[in-house]
Amino acid sequence: MRRLERRPTIIDVARLAGVSKSTVARALSDGAEINPKTREAVLAAARTAGYERNHLAVGMRSGRSGMIGLVIPDIANPFWAEVARGAQDRAEEHGISLLVFSSNWDHDREARHLAALRQARVDGAIINPVADSFDDLDRFGLPFVLIGSSAERFPETSSVGSDIAQAVRLGLDNLVSRGHDMPYLLLGTKARIARARFLRAVYDHCIARDVDPAVLPTEDGDYTVEGGRAAMSRILARHPGGHISIFAANDLMALGAMLTAREQGLNCPDDVSILGFDGVPAGEFSWPGLTTIEKPARAIGRRAFDSLSEEIAGRADHSRIYLPCRLLERGSLADRAPVQRRREVA
Amino acid sequence: MRRLERRPTIIDVARLAGVSKSTVARALSDGAEINPKTREAVLAAARTAGYERNHLAVGMRSGRSGMIGLVIPDIANPFWAEVARGAQDRAEEHGISLLVFSSNWDHDREARHLAALRQARVDGAIINPVADSFDDLDRFGLPFVLIGSSAERFPETSSVGSDIAQAVRLGLDNLVSRGHDMPYLLLGTKARIARARFLRAVYDHCIARDVDPAVLPTEDGDYTVEGGRAAMSRILARHPGGHISIFAANDLMALGAMLTAREQGLNCPDDVSILGFDGVPAGEFSWPGLTTIEKPARAIGRRAFDSLSEEIAGRADHSRIYLPCRLLERGSLADRAPVQRRREVA
DNA sequence: ATGAAAGCGCTAACAT
DNA sequence: ATGTTAGCGCTTTCAT
Numbered sequence: 001m002r003r004l005e006r007r008p009t010i011i012d013v014a015r016l017a018g019v020s021k022s023t024v025a026r027a028l029s030d031g032a033e034i035n036p037k038t039r040e041a042v043l044a045a046a047r048t049a050g051y052e053r054n055h056l057a058v059g060m061r062s063g064r065s066g067m068i069g070l071v072i073p074d075i076a077n078p079f080w081a082e083v084a085r086g087a088q089d090r091a092e093e094h095g096i097s098l099l100v101f102s103s104n105w106d107h108d109r110e111a112r113h114l115a116a117l118r119q120a121r122v123d124g125a126i127i128n129p130v131a132d133s134f135d136d137l138d139r140f141g142l143p144f145v146l147i148g149s150s151a152e153r154f155p156e157t158s159s160v161g162s163d164i165a166q167a168v169r170l171g172l173d174n175l176v177s178r179g180h181d182m183p184y185l186l187l188g189t190k191a192r193i194a195r196a197r198f199l200r201a202v203y204d205h206c207i208a209r210d211v212d213p214a215v216l217p218t219e220d221g222d223y224t225v226e227g228g229r230a231a232m233s234r235i236l237a238r239h240p241g242g243h244i245s246i247f248a249a250n251d252l253m254a255l256g257a258m259l260t261a262r263e264q265g266l267n268c269p270d271d272v273s274i275l276g277f278d279g280v281p282a283g284e285f286s287w288p289g290l291t292t293i294e295k296p297a298r299a300i301g302r303r304a305f306d307s308l309s310e311e312i313a314g315r316a317d318h319s320r321i322y323l324p325c326r327l328l329e330r331g332s333l334a335d336r337a338p339v340q341r342r343r344e345v346a
Numbered sequence: 347m348r349r350l351e352r353r354p355t356i357i358d359v360a361r362l363a364g365v366s367k368s369t370v371a372r373a374l375s376d377g378a379e380i381n382p383k384t385r386e387a388v389l390a391a392a393r394t395a396g397y398e399r400n401h402l403a404v405g406m407r408s409g410r411s412g413m414i415g416l417v418i419p420d421i422a423n424p425f426w427a428e429v430a431r432g433a434q435d436r437a438e439e440h441g442i443s444l445l446v447f448s449s450n451w452d453h454d455r456e457a458r459h460l461a462a463l464r465q466a467r468v469d470g471a472i473i474n475p476v477a478d479s480f481d482d483l484d485r486f487g488l489p490f491v492l493i494g495s496s497a498e499r500f501p502e503t504s505s506v507g508s509d510i511a512q513a514v515r516l517g518l519d520n521l522v523s524r525g526h527d528m529p530y531l532l533l534g535t536k537a538r539i540a541r542a543r544f545l546r547a548v549y550d551h552c553i554a555r556d557v558d559p560a561v562l563p564t565e566d567g568d569y570t571v572e573g574g575r576a577a578m579s580r581i582l583a584r585h586p587g588g589h590i591s592i593f594a595a596n597d598l599m600a601l602g603a604m605l606t607a608r609e610q611g612l613n614c615p616d617d618v619s620i621l622g623f624d625g626v627p628a629g630e631f632s633w634p635g636l637t638t639i640e641k642p643a644r645a646i647g648r649r650a651f652d653s654l655s656e657e658i659a660g661r662a663d664h665s666r667i668y669l670p671c672r673l674l675e676r677g678s679l680a681d682r683a684p685v686q687r688r689r690e691v692a
Numbered sequence: 693a694t695g696a697a698a699g700c701g702c703t704a705a706c707a708t
Numbered sequence: 709a710t711g712t713t714a715g716c717g718c719t720t721t722c723a724t
Contacts, residue, residue, distance in 0.1 A: 009716095009717055009718080010717070010718065011717080019694075019695085020694065020695045020696075021695090021717090021718080022694075022695060022696080022697095022719080022720080023693085023694060023695075024718095025718065025719060025720085026693090026694085026719095028718095029719080033693065033694095034693070034694085035693060035694085038693080038694085052461065052464055052465050053465050053717095053718090054406075054465065054467060054716090054717055054718070055465045055466050055467065056402050056405045056406045056411060056466075056467045056716090056717080056718090057406055057700090057716075057717035057718040057719090058717080058718060058719080059402045059718095060400075060402045060403055060406055060700050060701070060702090060716095060717080060718070060719095061699085061700055061717080061718045061719045061720080062700090062718080062719060062720090063700085065402060066466075067445070067466070074431065075421070075427055075430050075431050075434060076424075076427045076428050076430070076431035076644070077427075078422075078424060078427070078627070081421055081422045081423075081424070081427040082422050084421050084422070084446070085420070085421050085422040085448060088421060088446060088447065088448055089448070092447070092448075092455075095462075097445050097447075097462055097466055098445065098446055098447075099413070099443050099444065099445060099446075100430070100434060100444055100445075100446045101434065101438070101443075101444075102431060102434055102435070102438075109438075115398065116441075116443060118398055119398050119399050119400065119401045120401050120402075120412075120413070120443055121400060121401065121402045225630075255631045258631075259631070262633070280627075281424070281626075281627075281628055282627055282628035282630070282631045283631075284571075284628070285601045285604075285605070285628045285629075285631060285632040286631040286632065286633065287608070287632065287633030298422070355700090355701055355702080356701070356702070357701080365710075365711085366710065366711045366712075367701090367702080367703095367711090368703080368704085368710075368711065368712080368713095369709085369710060369711075371702065371703060371704090372703095372709090372710085374702095375703080379709065379710090380709070380710080381709060381710085384709080384710080399701095399702090400700090400701055400702070402700090402701080402702090403700075403701035403702040403703090403716090404701080404702060404703080405702095405716095406700095406701080406702070406703095406716050406717070406718090407701080407702045407703040407704080407715085407716055408702080408703060408704090408716090409716085
C-alpha cells in the first residue's frame, strides 16, 4: 500500500489489474455481468492499490448518493435521539449514510433543511414535519417517510408512528383495573396534532367503555416540566379532595407534576397517582419510578428506514404503520381496591 | 417555475440569463470576480428556473463536499446527543451537513465508519475514538478533531473535551466545604482512559491539598446504573458506620447508588451524600435531585466544529481545548457542620 | 465477458 | 468581467 499523493481511482486499479476501467467498475458494482475470476483479480488489485470508491462520483453518475436525510425537531431530545439511533442502525446495515438535521420546531429551518437535503442529492428522507401545510413537503420532490404525530396530516404519504389509540387504551385500562376513576388529563400544547390525537384516543376509549367523555377533567400543559408543574398546581387547587389520578400526555409533564405534588406535601402514589407517556430514561430514576407508556422510539426509526427503502425502490405501498406501545409499571400508580372508591370523594 | 422532468442545471440557468455557464458558476460562488449586476440577473434566472445546486457535482470538482462526519459511541446517549446537537447547530450556521455514525464502542464499526466517511468524501470529522491504537486514525487521512477522554492518547491532534481536573476540584472542594471527609470514589470501567483521567485528577487534587491519595477508598463500577448499584452494595457492606459520601465518576452510577441506598433504608442526603458527574437530565428528577458536575456537552460539540474548521482550513493549531464544567447543586449532598464530624464515626 | 467512448454537473485554469 | 476548455471519478450504452 504505497503512499500516494493522489488518491487512487479506478484507472489506477485498472492499470494494476491489466483491465479497462469499465471492468473495474463492473467488479465493484454488485449485479454486473463479469467473470468471477476477473472480479477477484480486480478486487485484489483494488486492495493493494488502497483504492476506495468515491461516492461523490458514483452518486453523480448513477443518481444514487447512498445518503438519506433525517429531519427531527431535536437530536438532543431522548425520544428523537432513540429514533435517530434506530434509523442509523438500519442505514448502516444497508451501507447508507445518514445526514441529520434538527429543525428545532422551526418552520423556516425545516424548509432550509429540506433544501439542503435536495442539494446534497440524498436518495430520500425521514421527516418529522413541523410544517402545518403540505407545501414544503410537496415541493420536496424526493421520496420521504413521515414519523410522529404530524404524519396524520398527510394521509397520502408513508408514515411510521406509535399506536396512540392502543397506548391510551393500555393506560386507561390499567388505571381502571387498579380501581381509579377517570384521571385528570394533562394535555400538551394546543394546536399540536399530538394533542388532538391523544384526546381523540381518550374519547374513543371512553365511548367504547360507555363513559361520557364530557366529564373528563383536563388541564393544559405544553409538554415541558414547567408546564407539568403549573398544571399540577391548578389541579391541586381545583380538586375537591381524595386521591388524585393523573394521565399526562408526556413524561416530562408527568415528572413535573410529580415534583409539584411532592413539594405540596403529597405522597405519590398514596395521595397522587401519575401515569406518563413516552418512556424517557429519567422516569426510571424519579421517586417513585414513573409508570408510563413507552413509545417504541428505536423501532420507529428502524421501520421508517425500511419504509423509506421501499419508497426509494419505487414499491410505493404508501403504508401507514402504527407500532404498539407498552406499559412500564414502576410504582407511581396506587392500587386502589374498588371498595375504597367512595372515600375518594370525601 | 415550470415542472421539468430533468432538474435544471447551470446550463439551463446560463441559457435563461443569456450568459455562459462559468458566469453562472461565478455568480453562485461567494468570492468570485463578477459584475454585481450580472450576478443579480443570474441569481434571478436561477430562481425562476427553480435551480438548486448539485453538491455532489460541486464536491467532485472542487474537492469540498460540504459535509463533515461525526463518530460517537451512541447517539441515543444523552451526553453524545447533546454533543451532536452542538456540532449540528454550528455546522448548520456554516451551511455544512453532518453525517452521524454510532460506533457503539465497537472498534470494527468505528473503522468501517471512518472508511464510509472517506468514501463519502467528507471534508473532515469529529471523532470520539474507541480505538486504543492510533492506527485507524492515522490511516484516516482526512482532517479530524477528537472529542472526549480518549483524546488524551493522541497528543498530536486537535481535541476538545471537558476539564476533568477543574471538575474534580470543584466537586472535592464542595464536599470539603460541606464538612465531608474524602468520599468513596465510584470509578468507571478499568482500562478506560476516562477512568484514569478521573483518578489522576483526584490524586493531583489530594496532593495539592496535602492529603495522602493512598487513603482514598475506591470501588469499581462500569459507568452503568447496575454497576453503580453493585458498587454501592459493596460500599455499604464495608462501611464502618456513620455518614457515607460518594463521588461517582458518572451520573448513571450515582443514580444507581442512590437507588440501592434507598432500598437499604438509607436516606439521601441524611445518611448518604452522592455527587455525580456528567449532568444527565435524569438527575433532575431523582429524589433527591442529584448534585452533579455538568460537562458542557453542547459547547464541546460547537467547539469541536470550530476546531475542525480550522483543521480543514489548514490553520493547524492542533489545539487541545478543555472546557470548564460547572456544579449543579440539587440536594443529594448533606450539609455537615465541622462539629458534627465526630458523630459520623459513631 | 470485456473495452471504448460519452457524459453526469460542476469548477478552475486559461483566454479574451 | 466574461467566455472557452478541460477535466473531477465514475457508470453506462454500444461495440467487439
